Amino acid sequence: MKLTGIVLATLGMLVASNLVWAASGPTQDELNHADQSTDWLLPNHDYAGVRFVDLKQITPATAASLRPVCIYQGADLNRSQTNPLVYKGTMYITAPQLTVALDPVTCRVKWRHDWKEKAKQGNSSIKNRGAAIKDGKVVRGTQDGYLLALDADSGKVLWEVKAADSEKFEALGMTPLIYDDLVIIGPAGSEYGIKGWIGAFRLSDGQSVWRFNTVPRDGEPGVETWVGVDAKLRLGGGIWTTPSLDAAKGLLYVPVGNPAPDLIATERAGTNLYTGAMIVLDAHTGQLNWYKQTVPQDTHDWDVPVTAPLFTTTINGARRDVVTLGGKDGLLRLLDRQSHEEIYAVPVTTRTNAEVAPTVEGVYACPGLVGGMEWSAPALDPKADLMVAPAVDWCGVFKKDEEPRFVAGQLFMGGSFTYDPIEKSRGWLTAVKASTGEILWKYSSSRPMLGAVTLTSGNVVLTGEVTGDFLVLDAANGKPVYRFNVGGPVTGGVISYAVQGKQYVAVVSGMTAGFWLAQPAALTVVVFALP
């Protein structure tokens, strides 16, 4: 009898210590309520992509006492843009061929999985922005078009499917989104001449469920918006970043990239749907609900990388469900999710000659080829009605080619961009009143702002800079209250979570693409906490 009691008690302790729960979660219910979690379950924290954490130990008053508590060095020299996830005592990070499970307090490695490319050639220009977790599975894409599900406890491969066509230079770099039994993902690489799509694959076995073509094929709606272009050269519409999800309605808000060739539209008259747009899809069927194209017939490589956060706010006394739309065109927009009305469009970087198409002689314009808003979404404090958006400010000269040429597998730009000198590059964090777009404060960085931004109930902004600085700002006025150089450019995730009641911040740093002209560095995660 006593023995039975001891066994039961031991089992109970195992359950309580998350060993069993971690193997099976997070559940759909946990993901639905990720906004209230002090774990970090989704790339932008929750389905709505709010990036707000209810943790208040780190404040403008206490931030100066922050200290690094552990460091993970990945020895990976690919671009480090991964957005860590934290669930019940484990952190998951990725690199193009690497998936690692870490202890989020000690940074000790629990397991590591190395992907050996199987396809003839992956598109090595597309890096990796993170994994998704649900039901004991860690799911991620690869450069050679595979979608993998790893066991969350061991890192062993549960299934792998060839989800994208690497022969056509499709690469899966975005962080997938998991909803019910569906993994939502699509290939990036508009510049490499892909024909974009986003699709759903079964979480249970990886089999394809639906696919929506972001560049319509013959006979599909929207094809009439590509005039004078041969079907083979109807290109672009890559997916680089994770959709947000209205889980109550089952609607995906998908950010879609530019058409190709990027900088010349001579042979693709029309608006070129659904490039440079947000498309709203039924998550279960992939059916188009509505769309908003911000850059019809784009000639500047001005993708829409941001379709978050979704939130509900009061405008002129009326409650309205809204979606935030951020573009490389440098505008932060708010749209009504019912009427689709544009409530505001606020510039968050310099805009000059934004409406002028490139010429053979060249046109000086802002934003430049690299935006604008890039892959990191704004963060929102709903109670404070505060939204903080990162942006790049780096102008230059756009030129179109006299004779653009499509060379399979190569950049299909149709022109070129000459950057201003590095001394003229900079970045912004812009804080706006979320309901109106009124600018509250701005933080100016000496380099483009690319890292993730997180807000907390401690009234701080957590982010990082290309200079390598992890940065804590006072959310009330944008003044820095803590700065620590983590040793490499911060262009990936910056998250906050709690373990056993203690607040932590994890900061990803590492290599950037060469054109950012930042110092080289290997993948590193530095975890901070108060003493």
Added chain:
Amino acid sequence: MRVRLIARVAASLAIALLSVLRVLAADGGFYSAAQAVRGEVLYEQYCMTCHGAKLEGNPAAPLAGPVFQGRWADGQHTLDDLFYIVRTQMPYSAPGSLAKQQYVDVIAYVLKMNGYEPGETELTPIASTLKKITLQPR
């Protein structure tokens, strides 16, 4: 009859010429050693930061090894395609800022680093010439 004979001779000559070009492509010899040295200097100045000291390609695409071979020595691309991409897109921060001769010098160095042997003549930035050269896998 005479016309037919001339046509046959011309066809034979064309086939022979193509064969020579294929051999040329297979064995290299379409750039000079001195040109590759010039290209190396330019590479270190304009390309190495992104493509790596050994052309291994981090953070940008590799310019040597299987990835480069897979993309450019696939029998479908000519050196003029490579020249077009390089002269219109590179260096990434200031595309088109080098002279055409400098671009082909860099290409000569890239070819050397991919195992293509130098020859007596230099690679020239003439499209009609470059279009006749198709890289063979090394």
